[in-house]
Amino acid sequence: MELIRTFLYMLNQMSPYILLGFLIAGILYSFVPSRIMSRHLSGTGWRSVVKAALFGVPLPLCSCGVLPTAVSMRRNGASRAASSSFLIATPQTGVDSIAATWSMLGPAMAVVRPVAALVTAVAGGCAVGAAEREADECVDATCPIDEVSPRRGLVKKAKDALVYGFYNMVQSIGKWLVIGLVIATLITVFVPESVFVSLNRYPLVAMLAVVAVSVPMYVCATGSIPIAMSLMLKGLSPGTALVLLMAGPAANFASIAVVGKTMGRRNAMIYLASIIVGAVAFGLMVDYLLPRDWFVLPLAGGHKVMCHQEFSLFDTACSALLVMLLAVAFLLPILKKKPIKITEMTKEYHIKGMSCPHCKMTVEKNLSAIPGVKSVSVDLANGTATVDGEHDPEAVARRVNEIGFEFVR
Numbered sequence: 001m002e003l004i005r006t007f008l009y010m011l012n013q014m015s016p017y018i019l020l021g022f023l024i025a026g027i028l029y030s031f032v033p034s035r036i037m038s039r040h041l042s043g044t045g046w047r048s049v050v051k052a053a054l055f056g057v058p059l060p061l062c063s064c065g066v067l068p069t070a071v072s073m074r075r076n077g078a079s080r081a082a083s084s085s086f087l088i089a090t091p092q093t094g095v096d097s098i099a100a101t102w103s104m105l106g107p108a109m110a111v112v113r114p115v116a117a118l119v120t121a122v123a124g125g126c127a128v129g130a131a132e133r134e135a136d137e138c139v140d141a142t143c144p145i146d147e148v149s150p151r152r153g154l155v156k157k158a159k160d161a162l163v164y165g166f167y168n169m170v171q172s173i174g175k176w177l178v179i180g181l182v183i184a185t186l187i188t189v190f191v192p193e194s195v196f197v198s199l200n201r202y203p204l205v206a207m208l209a210v211v212a213v214s215v216p217m218y219v220c221a222t223g224s225i226p227i228a229m230s231l232m233l234k235g236l237s238p239g240t241a242l243v244l245l246m247a248g249p250a251a252n253f254a255s256i257a258v259v260g261k262t263m264g265r266r267n268a269m270i271y272l273a274s275i276i277v278g279a280v281a282f283g284l285m286v287d288y289l290l291p292r293d294w295f296v297l298p299l300a301g302g303h304k305v306m307c308h309q310e311f312s313l314f315d316t317a318c319s320a321l322l323v324m325l326l327a328v329a330f331l332l333p334i335l336k337k338k339p340i341k342i343t344e345m346t347k348e349y350h351i352k353g354m355s356c357p358h359c360k361m362t363v364e365k366n367l368s369a370i371p372g373v374k375s376v377s378v379d380l381a382n383g384t385a386t387v388d389g390e391h392d393p394e395a396v397a398r399r400v401n402e403i404g405f406e407f408v409r
Contacts, residue, residue: 058095
């Protein structure tokens with residue numbers, strides 16, 4: 001019962017803010033054209049880097065979901081420096097995670113987190129720009145440009161915003177949100193406080209240990225919040241929790257590999273170093289320069305407080321709605337899935353780098369636009385795309401590589 005009650009209490013604390021974040025994410029997606037962003041990020045100076053970071057901070061994209069977006073921006077004229085800045089800033093935070101951070105970790109962390117993402121992104125982007133003295137090859141008219149989206153009325157835009165926010169976004173981060181809540185619940189209930197309190201004697205060691213665990217681990221910006229909260233409840237410092245919030249969502253082995261392929265190995269190393277150095281620097285700043293009273297948790301008192309806390313009707317209703325959205329997002333594709341009719345023109349391709357529904361949608365949308373393709377079905381578990389129709393396999397390979405994934409021959 002203690003496990004269930006702790007899990008439900010954490011869910012209740014987050015769900016209203018997560019739903020609000022999903023709504024804002026849908027509005028941003030539907031009403032802010034991506035070509036506007038790309039047009040402002042074509043320069044190679046610091047202004048484009050700052051703009052890219054500012055664009056990326058509110059966008060609710062995970063570290064793998066942001067890759068196709070960044071590659072698309074590159075194809076539309078964004079510089080390597082601006083694209084790198086966008087790649088660093090976007091996964092660390094978003095409107096949904098900022099709202100959820102406020103509810104679970106307090107207003108100070110909700111402010112520090114996007115500021116840290118912005119600063120590390122600008123620093124990393126400028127470092128890439130300084131290392132990339134030669135002219136950016138993807139800034140002329142010969143580069144492929146994404147097609148212009150058809151004009152949509154207000155009603156269509158509103159519908160698209162709701163579908164993206166409450167269906168596509170739930171598909172993208174829902175699994176990781178649930179995993180984060182489960183891990184946080186287990187830590188809160190079972191792990192003794194003494195395990196983490198001893199680490200506070202060596203803050204830098206604790207932060208580097210968190211980096212070592214966070215970087216290979218895949219967790220989204222929102223899913224990392226309950227884990228950070230549970231670690232703070234067990235005695236870890238706010239700065240160490242911030243390291244987890246920054247390093248965990250911003251990098252994993254898959255994203256580093258794709259960045260290396262699309263931006264170059266040197267830029268991938270700068271990308272990773274910016275995240276690690278920035279996370280540790282801001283973690284130390286929070287612990288040594290900012291008042292500790294700013295980072296008192298709204299749930300101060302730990303899971304004992306949770307076990308005696310009443311559930312409000314509004315929070316419970318929001319949690320029920322979120323659970324329903326999660327069920328719809330994961331069950332509907334299974335119920336609607338239709339097997340592709342195998343013909344002589346049906347081919348299966350292996351693609352590396354796909355790890356979330358956003359990746360799936362990007363691949364299916366782009367491959368469907370290839371001349372002769374009738375239908376596309378992506379299987380994330382196996383990393384395959386089944387394409388039906390009289391098409392050119394080389395065109396499939398080119399399109400897959402263009403959008404930031406790896407075509408396996």
